Amino acid sequence: MTELVRVSNLRKDFGKITAVKSISFKINTGEIYGFLGPNGAGKTTTMRMITGVLVPTSGKVEICDLDLEAHPIKVKSQIGVVPDEPKLYENMTGQEFLEFVGSIFSMEKVEMMHMISELCDAFEINFLEKFIGDYSHGMKQKLVLTSVLMRKPKVIFLDEATVGLDAKSAKILKMLLRKYADEGSAIFMTTHVLEIAEKMCDRIGIINAGNIIAEGTLTELRSESGKQSLEDIFLNLTGSNEEDVKEIIENL
Amino acid sequence: MNQLSLLLKYKLKMWSNIPKRRGRRGMPLFAYVLILAGVFAAIGIPTYFLFVETFKTYSTIVFGGVSLADLFVEISMIGILVLVLVTDTPAVALNVFMSDDVDFLLSLPISQSTIFASKAIETMIQGGFPALFVIPVLAAYANTVNMPWYEIIFMFVMYIFYFLILTAISSLIALGVSKFASRSGTQRFMILTSLIVYVFVIILMSMVGSLNSNAGNVEMVFSNYVNTVNAPYLPSTWFLDALKMQWSGILLVIGTSIALSAIAYLVASNGILTGFSKMTSAGKRTLHRKKYRIRRPVIAFISKDVKLMRREPSILFLLIYPAIFPLILVVSTLGKGGNVMNRDIMIPVISVFLSSMYTVIATASLVSIEIKVGDFVNTLPIGKRTPLWSKAFVITSAFATVMIVTFSILSAIFGNTLFPIVTVLFSIPILLTLSFFGVYATIRWPSSIGGIRRPLNTTGTLVSMGMGFLGATFADLEGIYIGYNQVLSFLNPVLGFFVFFVAPVLAEIVMTIVTFKLLSKFDWTKPYDLGNRKDD
Ligand SMILES: Nc1ncnc2c1ncn2[C@@H]1O[C@H](COP(=O)(O)OP(=O)(O)OP(=O)(O)O)[C@@H](O)[C@H]1O
Ligand SMILES: [Mg+2]
Numbered sequence: 203m204t205e206l207v208r209v210s211n212l213r214k215d216f217g218k219i220t221a222v223k224s225i226s227f228k229i230n231t232g233e234i235y236g237f238l239g240p241n242g243a244g245k246t247t248t249m250r251m252i253t254g255v256l257v258p259t260s261g262k263v264e265i266c267d268l269d270l271e272a273h274p275i276k277v278k279s280q281i282g283v284v285p286d287e288p289k290l291y292e293n294m295t296g297q298e299f300l301e302f303v304g305s306i307f308s309m310e311k312v313e314m315m316h317m318i319s320e321l322c323d324a325f326e327i328n329f330l331e332k333f334i335g336d337y338s339h340g341m342k343q344k345l346v347l348t349s350v351l352m353r354k355p356k357v358i359f360l361d362e363a364t365v366g367l368d369a370k371s372a373k374i375l376k377m378l379l380r381k382y383a384d385e386g387s388a389i390f391m392t393t394h395v396l397e398i399a400e401k402m403c404d405r406i407g408i409i410n411a412g413n414i415i416a417e418g419t420l421t422e423l424r425s426e427s428g429k430q431s432l433e434d435i436f437l438n439l440t441g442s443n444e445e446d447v448k449e450i451i452e453n454l
Numbered sequence: 455m456n457q458l459s460l461l462l463k464y465k466l467k468m469w470s471n472i473p474k475r476r477g478r479r480g481m482p483l484f485a486y487v488l489i490l491a492g493v494f495a496a497i498g499i500p501t502y503f504l505f506v507e508t509f510k511t512y513s514t515i516v517f518g519g520v521s522l523a524d525l526f527v528e529i530s531m532i533g534i535l536v537l538v539l540v541t542d543t544p545a546v547a548l549n550v551f552m553s554d555d556v557d558f559l560l561s562l563p564i565s566q567s568t569i570f571a572s573k574a575i576e577t578m579i580q581g582g583f584p585a586l587f588v589i590p591v592l593a594a595y596a597n598t599v600n601m602p603w604y605e606i607i608f609m610f611v612m613y614i615f616y617f618l619i620l621t622a623i624s625s626l627i628a629l630g631v632s633k634f635a636s637r638s639g640t641q642r643f644m645i646l647t648s649l650i651v652y653v654f655v656i657i658l659m660s661m662v663g664s665l666n667s668n669a670g671n672v673e674m675v676f677s678n679y680v681n682t683v684n685a686p687y688l689p690s691t692w693f694l695d696a697l698k699m700q701w702s703g704i705l706l707v708i709g710t711s712i713a714l715s716a717i718a719y720l721v722a723s724n725g726i727l728t729g730f731s732k733m734t735s736a737g738k739r740t741l742h743r744k745k746y747r748i749r750r751p752v753i754a755f756i757s758k759d760v761k762l763m764r765r766e767p768s769i770l771f772l773l774i775y776p777a778i779f780p781l782i783l784v785v786s787t788l789g790k791g792g793n794v795m796n797r798d799i800m801i802p803v804i805s806v807f808l809s810s811m812y813t814v815i816a817t818a819s820l821v822s823i824e825i826k827v828g829d830f831v832n833t834l835p836i837g838k839r840t841p842l843w844s845k846a847f848v849i850t851s852a853f854a855t856v857m858i859v860t861f862s863i864l865s866a867i868f869g870n871t872l873f874p875i876v877t878v879l880f881s882i883p884i885l886l887t888l889s890f891f892g893v894y895a896t897i898r899w900p901s902s903i904g905g906i907r908r909p910l911n912t913t914g915t916l917v918s919m920g921m922g923f924l925g926a927t928f929a930d931l932e933g934i935y936i937g938y939n940q941v942l943s944f945l946n947p948v949l950g951f952f953v954f955f956v957a958p959v960l961a962e963i964v965m966t967i968v969t970f971k972l973l974s975k976f977d978w979t980k981p982y983d984l985g986n987r988k989d990d
Contacts, residue, residue, distance in 0.1 A: 255832040279835035289827050293765035294758070301746050305754030306834050315746055336636040 204231050206357050206388035207252070212261035214247050221247040223412035225261070229357070229388040229405075234379060236403030237392040240440050244412045245392040246286055246361055252390070253283045253359055266356055279307060282350035286361035286392075288342035292335030296327075296345050299334060303349040317352035324374050339366040351378060358382065360391040364398065376402055396432045406432075410440050457564050461572040498590045505594035513598070517680045523598050524694055528683050530591045531616065531690035538585070538620040539627070540647045544640050547628035567719060573625075585617055595697075605699075612696045612704070615711040619689055622714035626721065755840060759848045762823055769819050772812040773852055776805045777860045784864065799938065802861065802874040803930050806881045809853045810929070811922030813885050817849045817892030818909035818918070825896070846889035854882045877933025884925040887966045891921050894972050925965065928958035 207229040214222040222244040229235045239245050250256040252263050254274050263270040265277045290299060304314045322330070325344045334342065343366045350358060358379070364372040380402065383389050393399055399406055406423060408416045416423060416439050420432065429435045437447070509523040517525070559569050592613065596606050631640060684691055689710065695703025749757065763769050780801045824831055824841055831841050861874040899914025910918060934941065935954035942950045 250829065253833055255829045275835045275837065277835075278833060281833075283829075283833040285829050289830065291758070291762060291823070291827055293762055293823075297746070298758075298761065301748075302754055302758050304746065305749045306751045306836065308751060309748060311746060311748045314748070318746070333636070336639075 205229070206231050206266055207235075207390065208262075208264040209248075209252060210262045212248065212251055212263065213259045214244075214251060214256065215259045220412055222251070222258075225409070225412070225414055227407055227414065227417065229390060231386050231388055232383050233404045234383050234389040234391065234402055236399040236406040237390065237409065238394075238396070238399055238406060238436060239392075239409035243409045245409060248409070249283075249359055249361055249390070249392065253281060254278055255283075280356045282353060282355035282358045284343075284346050284350055284358070284360040284363045286365075288339070288346045290334045290342060290345070293333060295333055296330035296337075299345065300330070300349055300352070304352070307353055309353060314352060317354075318348065321348045321351055324378070325371050340368065340371070343367055344371065347375065351382070354382065354385075355387065357388045357390070360389070362392055362394065364393070364395065396436060400432045408436060408439055415439055457568050458571055461559070461564070461568065462575060494586055498587065501587070502590035502594050505591055506597050509594060509598040517677055520680060520684055523595050525680065525683060526591060527595050527697070528688075528690045528694050529679075530588045531693050532683065532688065534585055534588050534617075535620055535690065538617075538624050543624045543627045544631065544643050544647060547631040547635070547640055570719065588613070605697075609697055612693060612707055615707050616689060616693050618711040618715055619707070622711070622718045625718050626714075629718075629721070751836060752840070752844075755836065756844050756848060759820065759844050763816075763820055763848055763852060766819065766823065769816045769849075772816045772819075773856055775812060776809040776853065777856050779808060780805050780860055780864060798868070798873060799934075799941075801864070802877045802933065805857060805860065806877055806929050806933070807923065807926040809857055809881065809885060810888055810926035811919050813849055813853050813888045814892040814895060814918040814922050815910070815915070816853070817845055817889045818896040818914075820845045820849060821893055821896040822900070822909040825900075842893045843890075846886060846893055849892070850882070850886045850889045853885055854878070857881070873933060873937035876937035877930060880932045880936075881926070881929035884929050884962055884965075887962070887969055888922055888925050890973060891969045892918065894969060894976075897976060898972075921965075925962070928962050928965075931955075931958045 205228045207227075209228070210226045212222060212225045213220070225244075225248055227235070237245050237248070247256065251258045251261075252265075252270070254270055254277060266280050268277050268280075270277050294302070300314075300318055304311075321327070325348065327341075327344055327348065329337065329341055330345075334345065337345070343363070347363065360379075364375060367375065376398065379389055379391075383404075391403070400420060403420075405417070405419055407414050408423075416426070416435075418426070423432070423435050424430060427435045427438055429438060505526065509526070512522045515522045592609060596609060601609065631643075635643070689707065692703045692706040692710075696707050697703075784801065821842065824845070832838075857878045861878055865874055895914045895918050896909055899911050899917070901908050901911045901914070931954045935950065939950070939954075942954065945953075
């Protein structure tokens with residue numbers, strides 16, 4: 203088994219705020235890694251550092267045995283990123299956007315057209331000739347997903363990718379990710395939907411206030427905490443259990 | 455009524471808060487009002503005297519009961535009509551009916567008619583400024599026909615009713631547009647309509663330009679237009695009749711105004727205003743069988759920037775000015791003879807000034823499109839600086855092309871080729887430097903709203919304009935030295951060589967070095983962070 207992603211002691215300060223304190227983890231080929239944590243825990247910040255968008259205050263990122271700091275361009279050509287908010291060029295059509303991404307990543311034309319047509323079928327995309335400025339949130343999300351999945355990257359990063367997708371597309375996305383992982387990719391995904399994490403992820407990392415506070419397979423997490431459902435494990439670890447939540451509700 | 459004033463107060467607060475965001479000290483609202491008043495006075499007062507003068511000079515010209523002053527009032531009224539309908543309608547559709555805050559307001563327990571009323575008032579405020587420029591014409595008219603004070607008041611009341619007609623029509627069209635058109639379609643429509651207005655301006659300029667000769671000429675020029683301008687179905691004709699205290703005119707203006715406003719109000723309160731039309735992704739299975747092109751990465755990036763530039767109306771306008779101003783100047787000086795040499799020097803000089811200053815701003819706009827998109831470009835396997843030099847390259851090429859084409863055409867028509875072509879060629883290197891300076895300015899002085907229309911804050915805009923001005927001066931001096939040095943015959947040749955050639959070239963080199971020094975000081979990991987701030 204090869205490690206496609208190695209992150210060690212990653213830290214990010216924004217002025218006085220420390221968004222990410224010290225994060226280390228690894229993702230193997232064929233693995234889907236789930237990244238959970240409360241709002242503001244530092245999930246997005248971590249992902250932005252690993253994908254070369256944000257320069258870390260300290261720490262090291264290696265992807266496909268390449269150091270990100272030393273070889274940013276080589277690393278970036280191996281990965282695909284689906285950010286939490288699909289911000290795109292409003293004055294381009296979906297087709298022009300895909301063409302642009304394909305060119306930047308030097309894709310084979312035939313391969314690209316084949317993948318686009320498959321993915322358009324899968325996600326029911328029929329709006330590629332329209333301008334992105336007129337897309338709904340879900341439509342933009344589908345376009346970003348297509349632009350990433352059509353390249354079959356070695357490592358895929360997704361930040362709350364199912365938000366805004368309809369039920370069927372979300373289901374298809376989940377199945378596709380599984381398929382890509384089985385074909386040898388490594389997948390990193392953050393999510394707030396514990397059910398997705400429970401069903402899809404091979405390993406789960408739970409982050410709170412900039413630190414990973416628990417990591418392992420679902421079975422490992424269960425036996426460590428003595429709880430059954432991921433929800434209970436999560437609430438327990440992030441400092442609020444069933445009773446606390448009940449008390450909050452009653453006091454309202 | 456209470457809710458309405460609340461909505462308006464909320465909007466006013468939003469407007470006045472824009473410069474204050476992010477803890478920067480902004481200009482207070484009254485300063486903006488003062489500046490606007492200043493601009494209005496600076497343009498309005500000379501216009502008033504110009505028209506008083508013109509009306510007096512040509513008071514003898516009367517076309518079947520319609521004097522030249524009458525005609526000018528009508529033309530101004532038609533002008534305002536065209537301006538409001540053609541340029542304001544899409545703008546209003548975009549900014550008012552298609553803006554996201556309509557969706558928000560509709561979710562509040564406020565009646566639709568109240569929302570519409572507040573939107574209509576907003577529209578009048580946004581579209582109202584150009585309407586003020588008719589006031590000097592009306593004042594000059596009042597002066598010419600010796601109106602008593604109560605008729606002057608009556609005239610301005612009539613003008614308010616007239617403006618209501620235009621606003622009502624424009625709101626209705628905008629409402630319709632927002633129901634059926636897409637946002638980006640409306641944006642492109644806006645570019646088209648603005649081009650029409652430019653053509654309109656050129657025609658008007660050529661009319662005014664041809665005025666400067668004798669009275670007979672004036673009579674001839676205008677006799678062609680009288681019947682069109684004075685057509686009985688035009689609201690401008692009713693307005694003139696109302697000024698002459700004819701009941702038919704007064705009734706038509708007031709009646710139409712009230713009727714149209716009522717219709718707009720009724721249409722809006724009956725559930726027409728239901729947010730703008732968003733596309734839905736229908737569940738149809740349509741196979742996607744389009745041809746795709748793969749380009750080399752760098753070419754792909756540049757051609758993407760060219761697309762973004764072509765489709766951004768604010769950048770297109772900046773590109774049009776250096777071409778349109780020479781044309782306007784040429785048209786309005788046509789047939790005047792005399793100062794031909796002045797014209798041949800003036801036109802390229804002004805054009806280079808415009809291109810230089812707009813290059814900085816246009817680059818800033820293009821860079822801020824990239825910044826708005828944020829993280830995406832940083833995930834691409836390209837060099838950190840590629841997106842930035844690509845922008846400078848695209849904008850410089852665009853301005854250079856516009857100028858070369860414009861002056862090739864003008865030179866072909868007028869014969870004098872050397873000076874314009876030399877000046878344009880000399881300006882290209884400085885345009886590239888200025889464009890890189892625009893990149894620097896966007897990162898150094900971003901505006902607090904981070905908009906594409908206004909990418910730089912006040913300091914940034916002033917510094918950029920200053921740099922553009924300097925750069926243009928250098929290019930113009932060199933152009934004069936090489937292309938027109940007969941005008942320098944009064945100078946000692948050695949002195950001329952130094953002042954008009956060596957000094958500007960050296961200054962240009964210094965400016966380029968300074969710009970690249972400034973750029974290299976940046977921490978290149980930070981620029982794009984601008985677009986990703988959580989408080990955006
Ligand atoms: N550009 C920035 N400047 C300053 N502070 C930032 C910036 N980006 C993130 N932060 C701060 O870092 C912390 C972590 O934010 P992050 O977006 O990583 O959280 P998250 O885990 O993704 O939360 P969510 O579940 O809501 O998406 C927050 O306190 C946030 O305010
Ligand atoms: Mg997040």
